[in-house]
Amino acid sequence: MKFGHHLKTSLYPEWTIYYLAYDDLKRELKTRIRNGQWSDDDEVSFLELLEKELEKVYGFQTSMSKDINRRVQLCEKEIDNVLQDSEATEDRYLALEEELSLIIADVHDLAKFSRLNYSGFLKIIKKHDKQTNREIKYTYLSRLNAKPFFKETYDALIVKLSRLYDIVRTRGNPVKGNSASGGQQQNFVRNTTKYWVHPENITELKLLILKHLPVLVFNPDKQFDQADSAISSIYFDNDEFDLYLGRLEKTEGAEAIRLRWYGGMDVSEIFVERKTHREDWTGEKSVKERFQIKEKNVNKYLRGEHDMADDFKKLRDKGKSEKEISDLERLANEVQYRVLTKKLHPVLRTFYNRTAFQLPGDARVRISLDTELTMVREDNFGDVTRCGDNWRRMDIGIDYPFSQLPDEDVERFPYAVLEVKLQTQFGQEPPEWVQELVRSHLVEAVPKFSKFIHGVSTLVEENRIHLLPFWLPQMDVDIQKPPQGNYGVQRPLGALDTPSHEHNDPMSSGSSGQEDSITVQIDNEDEITEETPLITDNDPESSRWLWTTPPTNVLEDETVFASTSTRQVPNDYKGRRVAVPVRVEPKVFFANERTFIAWLHFTIIINGFALGLLNFGTDDLSNIVAGTFMFVSLVIMLYALGMYLCRVYMIRKRSSGPYEDKFGPAFICGLLFVGVLVNFCFRFWQNEQFIPIRIR
Known part of the structure; x- marks a missing residue:
């Protein structure tokens, strides 16, 4: 599919004149190139047109963001008035629900507007460089960074919309409970399924989920900060990668040991976690256990020099039961023993921003979406000092995309990871909306996906890792799928158009023109096969250009009885074995x-x-x-x-x-x-x- 056609069929009609005039710019390139010549005047004229388009797109995106925030504030005030009115009618709630649904639809369309225009700018720049033999890619990426209409994540807005929609949906009676209860649990036993989410679908997925589950906020009295959603983990293993192989092959009793913290590098509380895999035939469930430790004591604990008895004594003074204290002491001793006897050391860090959806104090349905997932090496292999004698490297924090790191030390995962965790009674079906979500075009099921396994298999040298996860050879297959029916964010039936179409931008150059009857084919560069590149604030040369194949669903169901086997896989993976997940009933x-x-x-x-x-x-x-x-x-x-x-x-x-x-x-x-x-x-x-x- 041509991008010009894709743009025209994907845009929101009310905003047509504010999209990039992609076809007009293509036509300008074609008409000005005479006998293969491109003069300086042509270059200046084209850049002026490009700058006007950037001003138009950036101006509209900024204006619409302000307008949406203003409407959210109005809804917030109206909801406060309704809550104070003991005789509030159903019609008032219905009107508020409709207005919030319109705002949600506008947020979805604005996020899509940003991504479409961003892709359009990248393609027209590439087309210019190819046809004129004058490279402006890197200089113009700096211009895009100066007007970053495409970098809005809408996370703070989504958190606010979630709270308001939850109040209206429950007619002023949202579920009460301890939102931080999940963070205080020591043992987790849930049925978890994992999915990949294409960047194009992230915002829409969040907006769909918040209509059924509110965003889980641990401190509702604190204003949302992006650092609040940051989660970092340090995974441990030995030189033979015994823990990696155990988790990959799903052997009975296989363990994963990690240290995790929430927020920036300045937090003082660190969670020591151990995940233990149990086979179905044992009748036991896989479990995650954890306890807290002060950051200043981590290195001593890992060396066996710190006794956790004093730490647990404080918990006993706070009212923790003797059984809980006993379990924590046992866990702390066992993890410390494993680290010392198996000679475990830091090998990998994972970082991501998590948006969790859950009713406060109710863990029956919990959905989390991890974005900006990044894996970073923490080992000291190959005479390269990364973390040294410390339990984590200190040259990075939560400054995604970690542009200061060399390419061989970092793996930026191209998709978001969705986890659906259910605690249902025997024979009880998951909610219908959850089943529709996981069957939709927005997600791609990846059974047994592991951030730890993916990071080790992609970053550690080939001579150390001989067994790969089954999904690794399929990473070059695009998971984006065409929409299925009317599933997705929809505007309320019969709703009035939003006031967004009344914006007037003096720099508008009209709508995108018709597709050229004669198109210049250059390496199929106009086909819709491009992953949106990552652009950093500091270094435009760190952009990643990922050219992928058309969307195909190639992942098999996890119940297929298969095994670790040797198969032909692409790139540098050839000749190594691929472990396929096996479910033994x-x-x-x-x-x-x-x-x-x-x-x-x-x-x-x-x-x-x-x-x-x-x-x-x-x-x-x-x-x-x-x-x-x-x-x-x-x-x-x-x-x-x-x-x-x-x-x-x-x-x-x-x-x-x-x-x-x-x-x-x-x-x-x-x-x-x-x-x-x-x-x-x-x-x-x-x-x-x-x-x-x-x-x-």
């Missing part, structure tokens, strides 16, 4: 046991015949035949035992098989046939009275 072990018992039942029947002949036979021939059948049953019994033990080993190792028995049944049938034939032959030769019947 308890019924797999039971099926193996049932098969073994069925074979034993068969051997018992044969042994019954043999014992009958041995005990009641009257001649030596009966003893010979009985011995033959007993030998056959013994061979079958040993064979069945061997197959049972072999299959148990293969299931535990998640081998891909084969699990079928191609030759055993045929071999055993042959043994039975030989036994019966021996019996018949001996009886034939022994019976001297045997007279064959002749038919005339």
Whole structure:
């Protein structure tokens, strides 16, 4: 699809004149290039047009942002008035809900407006550089950074809209509870599914979720700060990456140990966490346990020089139960023992900004969206000092995109990560809106995705990591999918148009023109196959240009029985094994046991015949035949035992098989046939009275 056509079919009609006049700029390039010549005057004229378009787009985006914030403030005042009015009618709530829905739709369209225009500027710049042989990419990226209409995240606005919509949706009775209760939990047992979210869909996804769940705010009295959503974790492993392999292969009891903090580098409270994987057949659930420690004591604790008893004594004084204190002490001792005995050290940092959606104090449905996900090396491999003797490196904080780091030390993940965590009773279905969300075009299911595993597999040297996660070879496949039906942010039916179309911008140059009847094809640069590049504030050369393939869904369901295997994978991954997630159900072990018992039942029947002949036979021939059948049953019994033990080993190792028995049944049938034939032959030769019947 041509970008010009994509732009015209994706824009919000009421704002048409404020979008980048992409086709007009294309036409200007085509008409001014004469015999392959591009003069200085042509360059100046084109840059002036480009600057006017930037002023138009930036001006409209700024004006609309102010207008939306003004309307939100008006709604906030009206909601306060309604709450104070004990006789507020349903109509007033309906009017407020409709206005908030219109604002939500405007936020969605404005976010889409920014991304479409940003992509348009990048494409027209690339087209200019290709056709005129004059490069302006880096200089114009600086101009874009000076008018950063595309950098608005709307996070603060979304938090405010979430609170207001929750009040209106519940008709002034929002769910009360301790919003920080999730942060105080020590053990977490939930059913969690993970999804990737394309950058184009992030804002829309947030706006859709907030209509059902409010944004979880730990301190509602504090004004929202971007640092409040920052989460950083330091993962530990040894030189052999035993913890990485255990988590990747999902071995029973595999652990992940990390240190996590919320906010900037100045926080004093650090969470020490341990995640333990449990297989389904054990009947136990995977669990995450954690305790708090002061940042100043972390290094001493990791060296075994700090005793947590004094820290837990303070918790006891605050009223914590003895059981909780005992569990925390056990966890602290076990983690410290693991670090010392397994020689664990920092290997990886993950950073992201999290938006969590949950009813306060109610963990039955919790949805979190992690954006700006970044993995950073923390190890000291290869004589490179990163964290040194400290538990984390200090040359970075939460300053995404960490442009000060060398490329080999940082991995900026191209998608957001959505986690849906449910605590439902046995047999209870998740809410319908959650099922619609995870089935929609906005998300791509990635079973068992792990930030830790992805970071290690992409950043650590190839000679240290020989097993890769299944999703890594598929990273060059675009996950963006076309919209499905009418699912998404919709304007209320019958609602009046928002006042946004009344804006007048003197620099507007009209709407985008029609697609050129004659287009210049240059390396398919106009096709919609580009991931939006990342532009930093300081260094425009740090932009990432990701050219991807058309959208395709290639991920398999996690219930497919597969295994670690060697397959051909692209780029520098070729020749290394790829671990495919395997879900081993308890019924797999039971099926193996049932098969073994069925074979034993068969051997018992044969042994019954043999014992009958041995005990009641009257001649030596009966003893010979009985011995033959007993030998056959013994061979079958040993064979069945061997197959049972072999299959148990293969299931535990998640081998891909084969699990079928191609030759055993045929071999055993042959043994039975030989036994019966021996019996018949001996009886034939022994019976001297045997007279064959002749038919005339």
